Amino acid sequence: MTGSAFLEVNGVNKYFGSLHVLKDCSFSVTKGQTVVLIGPSGSGKSTLLRCLNLLEPPSAGSIAFEGREITGDLRNAHKLRAQIGMVFQNFELFQHLNAVENIMLAPMKVLGYSRLDAHDLAVDLLHKVHIPDRADHLPDELSGGQQQRVAIARALAMKPKLMLYDEPTSALDPEMIREVLDVMTELSADGMTSVCVTHEMGFARRAADRIIFMERGSIIENATSEVFFSGEASDRAKQFLNQILH
Template identity: 75%
Template sequence: MFPLSPLSAEAVMTSPPRTTPAGKPLLEIVGIDKSFGSTQILKCCSLEVHPRETVVLIGPSGSGKSTLLRCVNLLEPADEGNVFFRGEDITRDLRNAPRLRREIGMVFQNFELFQHLSAAENIMLAPMKVLGLSRADAHDVALDLLKKVHIPAKADSYPDELSGGQQQRVAIARALAMKPALMLYDEPTSALDPEMIREVLDVMAELSAEGMTSIVVTHEMGFARRAADRIVFMEAGEIVETAKSDAFFGGTVNARAQRFLEQILH
């Protein structure tokens, strides 16, 4: 068995066993290929994600993890294959992108907050513009979500007055304000100082425990052990291994995934 970091050890002791939900998948990726010029980034990738499930994508840098997320959110159109969301083929009809992004929230490496708006106003903007909420109702939503991400006192603070971890939690709250059915996280802690990483991961783990369906690209193996129902290992554009979290970290992985874990955990 691979050794645990202190974060991982604590997480294993405090987290209940997780099981993969049954039934129809919320998201189904079937044979996705994606190239940029002559460079193929994704090679026949297939994956199912079920309601209330948290799937963590891991693998070396450049293995295609972020590109796979971007194909799901229609930020990049797939060249071949299909993406089904709630049974609907969403792969290439980019006219559907605005509607789908109401239901598929995404949190990026960089926080992408509007610098001239307060934390609350950043969260309020989409509910007012897209969902038609009044300013008062949107403000109530923002305050509730700031409580959820544990920074209620920062409602009136501007991004340059917030730490990186606080800004990323505002970004998570902003995505949650649209009441998405699926959350995508693209290495959400990679731009943070080490002392700020835990506060963001804690919020993400709480959302997963509450049943938010999520796909997370991360190098944080402690979070993966703590929150994931399944681990997906990618390398060179391919999905190499998919396994339940306890089996994956218990050592029952193929040689390529095992080499990656040995490098990242030592």
């Protein structure tokens, strides 16, 4: 690992009681990279992702963000999360607020934006995620793909330095998956640093700089996308790819 890593994970372990969920996980992310975590269900991918912004504090090991150790200062975890956007599987929008109001809320409450400035920012972000015409719609008036794009815009409204995605398309119908992945791909192409848990191998092949393959709480493989998909992956990774691609 390099000292210049934007995000550096070193020997992270996580226990839930006696259950050892993460086992000595180490990897680094450089600024502007897109890293995709893949692996079978129960391999620890989402838990590892949640450790990156301390939603799940590691039981052992360390995480450094922009060169600063963050795992020893849980009292300031809320400040860290203001710099790290996270998009979940199930949107988690406020049902009583329309799309633009969902996006405006955090900039006003956390960043001190005026209502007018927050509204302008929200409208810009709805353009960025390609649904400007849905600004006044409540979540239950939006498709699943539109709701997830509002959730992405809401995360972007905090001007994050890092985006985390936890299987953002797993709750979507097949025809809605592509519209969300297209937005994520555009953000990666624009230089947004991101770590994504997904089973969408087309997205991983298209957008990822690195692929991390996990199984039973351990990182089995950490390779460039080109190497991983070229047939040079480990036998276990090849077996997983064959299962998921066929």
